[in-house]
Amino acid sequence: MNKNTFILTHGDTGAFETGSVPFEVRIPLNGHGKKSVKKKTEVYPGLLVADHENANIGDMHSGITGIVTAVTDTHIIIKAQELAAPAEGEEPKPEGVEPVALASLEGEQLQAALKGLGVDIRPFLKRCELLIVNALNPEPGITYAESMLVHAKSTINAGLDMLKRLSPASKAVVALPTGSTAAFDGADIAFINPQYPNSLDELVVASITGKESMRGINVVDLHALYNLGAVAESGMPLTHTVVCVEGKNVVAPIGTPVGALLEDASIEVADGDTVLLGGPMRGEATGNLSTGIGKNTNAVFVVPAGTTTPVSDYACFSCGACIQHCPSRIQPNMISRYVEFNELDFCRQENINACMECGLCTYYCPARRPMLQLIRLGKHKITLEETQVTACALQVEE
Ligand code: SF4
Ligand code: SF4
Structure with a gap:
């Protein structure tokens, strides 16, 4: 194995930039049955656009100001544009939503408020005794983890505090790459050799507990903790997330088309290139540059045509x-x-x-x-x- 190919540490790559406002967002829905907007509705950042009947699946909100151009079972598409000025005598149009005071809420009320703010709370509620925050970059080439621990420390701490309020775990451990100097109140630290595949949850658990079993353990990754922390810190809906675009980390509205992210990073996609949502090892190819990123999209990569032999349904020749x-x-x-x-x-x-x-x-x-x-x-x-x-x-x- 070439160790450099599988290295998971890239150092601090700086604070995350906020990308340009995309010309449109395609907010992906996942069974969000109740839409609160229709075609031509004027929207603004934080406005609820769709909710989910499952009490643990986060609702969806607009991250931009604009006009809804389509509502389907799978997407809400919003074209970015300034809203028309109110007519004489009309109330001024809202430009945002009021924050929710989360500090005073507990139990089901807190869970309902987070769901309403767009957080998928399922991964945080799992019954467990030990909670592990997996703070390694998930795959080779993805670079946000170390910068997140430095430049978004208050967001990560807010996420960890909120996670401890939600989780039944009695103990929390943050898994960091060997050599990291990050510190956390109220959580132990464990160091993991930063070579892929050691960032996989199962291997992080094995490294920390010495056991090949996930029983009684819940692992939450840093990207999900960041999203939770962004909501916990502000009391505002989850409308943006961090995406690593070919190694460069940006904060982008949920629903930003992949093509817009690549264009913003001056990356051209040529015929035959493969565009991956997610990392180079585990990501999924998309043939549509209009695909909008979801809350959990952590990376976008382009594999140029000719750099690898295309995968196909060849027969196995039992090399082992x-x-x-x-x-x-x-x-x-x-x-x-x-x-x-x-x-x-x-x-x-x-x-x-x-x-x-x-x-x-x-x-x-x-x-x-x-x-x-x-x-x-x-x-x-x-x-x-x-x-x-x-x-x-x-x-x-x-
Ligand atoms: S079967 Fe393949 S993808 Fe699954 S754990 Fe083994 S090497 Fe990884
Ligand atoms: S045995 Fe060799 S050829 Fe067959 S699937 Fe595994 S790696 Fe591929």
Whole structure:
């Protein structure tokens, strides 16, 4: 393994810049059934645009001033523009929303307020005894973690304080890359060797506890903690997030099109290039530069055409490289074949769900098989199958 390829530390790359206001935002919805805007509604930063019936899934808000141009099941599209001045005698138009006083709230009231401010609180409520904040850069090439710990320290501290109010854990540990000098009140520190794949939650837990089990442990990543902290600190809706665009970190409105982020960073996309949402190891390719970033989008990368052999559905020739590098100690070669032939029971027998989705099997496969993608497909099919079995069982019981 070339250690430089997998290094997870990049030093302090400076405070995050706020990107230009995009010409439009495409706010992605994920089952947000109730829309509070319609086509031609005038919106401003912080205005609620869609809510979710699940009490733990954050509502969605506009991050810009503009006009709604489309409302679909999957997106709300807003064109950026100044709103027309109020007619004579009309009230001045609002330019923002009032902050919510979160300090005095507790329990369900606090959870409801955070949900209303756009925070997905599910990851923070998990029953556990030990809470671990994974403060490493998640993948090689992603550079925000160290700068976040320096330049957004108050936001991270606000996030950690809020996390401790939400989580039932009795103990908190922050996992930092070896050599970091960051310090936190009310949390222990653990150092992790900053080489990928050591940033994966399962390996962070193994390093801290010495156990290969996540039982009784909740891991929250730094990006999610930053989003939580931004809301906790301001009492304002979550409308922006940090995205690492080819190594440069910017704060952008949720829904900013990928193409606008790349253009702002002076990165051109040519025919045949692959655009990734997420990091180079685990990210997902998108063929649409209009795709809007979500709350959890932490990075955008471009893989220029010709720099790697394209992944395709070539046959495995049993070299064993994927097995050799798999941190889960499973057999990606066999699992990927079983997925191709829809042999889901064999996938289960080979412990497909132990896969941490690190992407190393894809990286090392000389046949350029889409290993990670096949394994994700297999997991998805198993989930669908098990959901159907449960639904049928419930119908029989009725
Ligand atoms: S992505 Fe591949 S190498 Fe990584 S844990 Fe899963 S099977 Fe193993
Ligand atoms: S690395 Fe690729 S070719 Fe080699 S055994 Fe794994 S799947 Fe097969």
